[in-house]
Amino acid sequence: MLRYVTTNPGKVAEALQYLQGDVEQLDYDYTEVQASDLGTIAAHGAREAYRYADEPVLVDDAGLFIDGFDGFPGPYSSYAEDTLGIETVYRLAEGELDEPRRASFRCVLAYCDGEGFEASPDPVDRDDRTAAAARGAEQDASETRALPVKLFEGRVRGRLVPPRGDGGFGYDPIFEHEGTTFAEMDSEEKNAISHRGRALAKFGEWFQTRTE
Numbered sequence: 748m749l750r751y752v753t754t755n756p757g758k759v760a761e762a763l764q765y766l767q768g769d770v771e772q773l774d775y776d777y778t779e780v781q782a783s784d785l786g787t788i789a790a791h792g793a794r795e796a797y798r799y800a801d802e803p804v805l806v807d808d809a810g811l812f813i814d815g816f817d818g819f820p821g822p823y824s825s826y827a828e829d830t831l832g833i834e835t836v837y838r839l840a841e842g843e844l845d846e847p848r849r850a851s852f853r854c855v856l857a858y859c860d861g862e863g864f865e866a867s868p869d870p871v872d873r874d875d876r877t878a879a880a881a882r883g884a885e886q887d888a889s890e891t892r893a894l895p896v897k898l899f900e901g902r903v904r905g906r907l908v909p910p911r912g913d914g915g916f917g918y919d920p921i922f923e924h925e926g927t928t929f930a931e932m933d934s935e936e937k938n939a940i941s942h943r944g945r946a947l948a949k950f951g952e953w954f955q956t957r958t959e
């Protein structure tokens with residue numbers, strides 16, 4: 748049984764609708780390492796979640812990247828949502844940036860089942876490596892390190908607008924794609940074009956060849 752690891756019910760609704768079949772949520776709050784890219788965070792999370800669950804796991808790390816803010820809040824999207832709230836994030840963009848206030852959603856899915864396959868290289872950039880070394884993270888159990896993880900990424904571009912719509916979750920009301928905010932779409936419409944839908948499509952294709 749594949750476990751979709753997240754504490755976020757909004758993600759679950761979309762992922763389970765997309766994947767169907769043998770997949771269930773695992774409501775497990777893995778350690779989010781501090782890193783500037785989603786892949787590093789998701790890969791660490793998948794190894795930790797696999798060790799916890801001892802079943803194949805899929806971890807979803809996602810965020811909103813605002814072009815004019817050099818990608819902020821990015822990996823810190825959840826923190827910015829909890830502290831500022833999405834309306835304040837929108838108002839900051841409105842106050843600082845000219846239209847169109849371009850942004851993208853990105854999602855990285857990390858799969859781990861403890862077995863060997865051609866894993867994605869860890870997307871550790873120089874800054875992360877320096878930061879990790881400073882924290883003494885090399886000791887980060889070599890056993891955990893060795894677990895192969897496969898990454899799948901999806902992105903969607905759009906622009907920031909005053910909140911509209913009451914579907915979806917998170918930043919959906921302020922993210923407009925081709926004239927419609929994500930909160931004005933149902934989950935099927937959103938999955939067809941979203942960062943998560945795209946990452947799930949890549950994962951599904953790969954997973955199928957793996958289980959055939």
Ligand SMILES: O=c1nc[nH]c2c1ncn2[C@H]1C[C@H](O)[C@@H](COP(=O)(O)OP(=O)(O)OP(=O)(O)O)O1
Pocket residue numbers: 752753754755758775776807808809810811824825826828852915916917918919929941943
């Ligand atoms: O499709 C989306 N539509 C709207 N907002 C979204 C979406 N995808 C990610 N987001 C936002 C929500 C949250 O502020 C952050 C994810 O943060 P992220 O750490 O990946 O997830 P989380 O803390 O909500 O749950 P968990 O780590 O248990 O999966 O980006």
